[in-house]
């Protein structure tokens with residue numbers, strides 16, 4: 001598919017370096033990564049274990065700080081924000097989906113979805129939330145508690161929660177890690193649909209080629225460096241690309 005609109009960048013890192021520890025035990029988790037995540041697209045970050053995927057996501061999302069380089073959400077450089085502004089930015093402009101669903105067991109599905117808005121004292125956009133409930137297919141479960149739902153349904157609640165405040169970017173870290181392949185596929189389809197239908201940006205970390213194939217584009221990390229990008233991925237193409245990392249050079 002071609003597009004004539006110039007893609008806006010929703011999030012990016014420039015010359016990102018992240019070193020954990022110091023001296024002999026220092027680990028260079030990111031070694032000069034520059035990557036942009038276009039607005040309105042679903043991008044997967046792939047790479048072997050230890051390649052820096054989670055570190056990249058955490059630094060891009062303002063959950064961790066870079067050793068050097070810069071991370072931006074829209075036009076905002078995260079390194080220039082004090083803790084309070086960074087917290088507000090994460091709350092108001094970013095959504096998160098993690099491997100563990102992190103729902104509040106005492107609240108209903110509906111209450112879980114609007115929890116971040118309620119905590120922020122925001123009412124949110126009722127039409128937006130109503131539409132989201134249909135996107136994630138939870139209309140008949142709104143008054144259930146998380147324990148009454150399957151794992152896949154719980155993660156769908158977490159996806160709706162992540163999108164509820166109309167964030168600019170939703171970051172997902174191995175969102176299907178705790179799901180069987182069928183529910184995992186549903187959640188991934190949903191992430192893609194939510195990105196397209198709500199024109200939001202989704203950035204997902206995964207080590208699973210099948211999961212990555214749901215994205216519009218895959219970026220590949222190896223040893224803390226960006227080594228490739230692939231548009232219109234398929235599981236086979238992603239798997240082939242991953243195999244190349246395992247061949248000793």
Ligand SMILES: Nc1ncnc2c1ncn2[C@@H]1O[C@H](COP(=O)(O)OP(=O)(O)OP(=O)(O)O)[C@@H](O)[C@H]1O
Nearest residue numbers: 020027029047048049050051052053054055056207
């Ligand atoms: N808090 C930390 N302290 C020290 N080293 C860390 C820390 N977090 C990550 N690392 C190291 O940084 C490197 C990159 O880790 P990261 O978790 O980003 O990789 P990953 O690609 O997400 O791996 P996986 O697929 O196994 O989750 C690894 O060598 C890891 O051991």
